[in-house]
Amino acid sequence: MHAPLAVPHDPDAASRLLADAWRQRLAMFGHDLNNILQAATAAIGLALQGGRLAPADSALLDVADQALQQGAGMARLFLGDDIPRPCSSxxxxxxxxxxxxxxxxxxxxxxxxxxxxxxxxxxxxxxxxxxxxxxxxxxxxxxxxxxxxxxxxxxxxxxxxxxxxxxxxxxxxxxxxxxxxxxxxxxxxxxxxxxxxxxxxxxxxxxxxxxxxxxxxxxxxxxxxxxxxxxxxxxxxxxxxxxxxx
Incomplete structure (x- = not known):
């Protein structure tokens, strides 16, 4: 769990501190969520490449893959371009x-x-x-x-x-x-x-x-x-x- 936030007595400074803390937590949330979605998408891709699935099962995995892609897009749109996100070069x-x-x-x-x-x-x-x-x-x-x-x-x-x-x-x-x-x-x-x-x-x-x-x-x-x-x-x-x- 995250440690409690230390809030200074100055109301304006406290608001800025809380806003910055939430921005950082949103950035970490988006980064971790994207990693989870990418791992799930990769697993679906490997299953589809195997060629041992029935057509109906392949179709279901295609639907799941599209849903994961939409989820990743929604997560990034939710965070917005103005929120800093970790870039793991x-x-x-x-x-x-x-x-x-x-x-x-x-x-x-x-x-x-x-x-x-x-x-x-x-x-x-x-x-x-x-x-x-x-x-x-x-x-x-x-x-x-x-x-x-x-x-x-x-x-x-x-x-x-x-x-x-x-x-x-x-x-x-x-x-x-x-x-x-x-x-x-x-x-x-x-x-x-x-x-x-x-x-x-x-x-x-x-x-x-x-x-x-x-x-x-x-x-x-x-x-x-x-x-x-x-x-x-x-x-x-x-x-x-x-x-x-x-």
């Missing part, structure tokens, strides 16, 4: 993470689209949060599935890049860029302006946080997200993650 082998997630991503994409994975070993490690990046990849795959017609292709590739000139929101240095590119219809300009708002996808209206979570998974650890799209020529999301200096 770690060193991640991005290529290995992609290869481990490939079966899950193929399942998420469905039989109507082709998934191509182009990576090479030895590209080093990046700084990020593993569970957040996993969720971002799944969200990007879901986004492509909703936006592209049957028979389309989704290509995931990694590329080393260096940012020479810094900007206010991007530090100069080495990055490992993850490209998620489809050959679908592209994103209309009106939608691109609000693409990273909660409830928006490349097609317009989406479910939950969707692409907003992609940016939230990359930027807190020093990375950035770019989007390139042209009508009838597809869309490419570029997630640039800072490399860990050897």
């Amino acid at each position: 770690e060193q991640i082998d991005l290529v290995q993470l992609l290869r481990e997630m490939e079966p899950l991503l193929r399942h998420a994409l469905g039989p109507g689209m082709q998934l191509e994975l182009e990576t090479r070993s030895g590209q080093g490690r990046v700084r990020g949060e593993r569970s957040g990046l996993q969720r971002a990849l799944v969200n990007l795959v879901f986004n492509a599935r909703e936006a592209c017609p049957s028979g389309s292709r989704l290509r995931l590739s990694t590329e080393d890049c260096t940012l020479v000139v810094a900007s206010p929101d991007r530090a100069a240095g080495r990055y490992l860029a993850l490209r998620v590119a489809d050959d679908g219809p592209g994103i209309p300009p009106a939608i691109r302006e609000r693409l990273f708002e909660p409830g928006t996808s490349s097609k317009g209206e989406g479910r939950g946080l969707g692409l907003a979570q992609v940016r939230a998974a990359v930027e807190p650890t020093g990375g950035f997200v770019d989007v390139y799209s042209s009508p009838r020529r597809g869309t490419c999301f570029v997630l640039a993650l800072p490399c860990v200096t050897p």
Whole structure:
């Protein structure tokens, strides 16, 4: 249990202290709840990958997975962007993470689209949060599935890049860029302006946080997200993650 809060005699100071304490507790609550939801979602994903479930059981797990995703989105929306949340940065082998997630991503994409994975070993490690990046990849795959017609292709590739000139929101240095590119219809300009708002996808209206979570998974650890799209020529999301200096 938490220790009782020491409240000073000054009423204004007491109010500020109580407000700060509740903000911190809400932040910890959101962080712990997100970890629990991520663990449950991962367990469902592994069960679905096994291929030994009856169709009815798979359908029930799909419903449970969607409910968990909605719960995670509601928790983050409840906390709000103004409440500080812990960011557990770690060193991640991005290529290995992609290869481990490939079966899950193929399942998420469905039989109507082709998934191509182009990576090479030895590209080093990046700084990020593993569970957040996993969720971002799944969200990007879901986004492509909703936006592209049957028979389309989704290509995931990694590329080393260096940012020479810094900007206010991007530090100069080495990055490992993850490209998620489809050959679908592209994103209309009106939608691109609000693409990273909660409830928006490349097609317009989406479910939950969707692409907003992609940016939230990359930027807190020093990375950035770019989007390139042209009508009838597809869309490419570029997630640039800072490399860990050897």
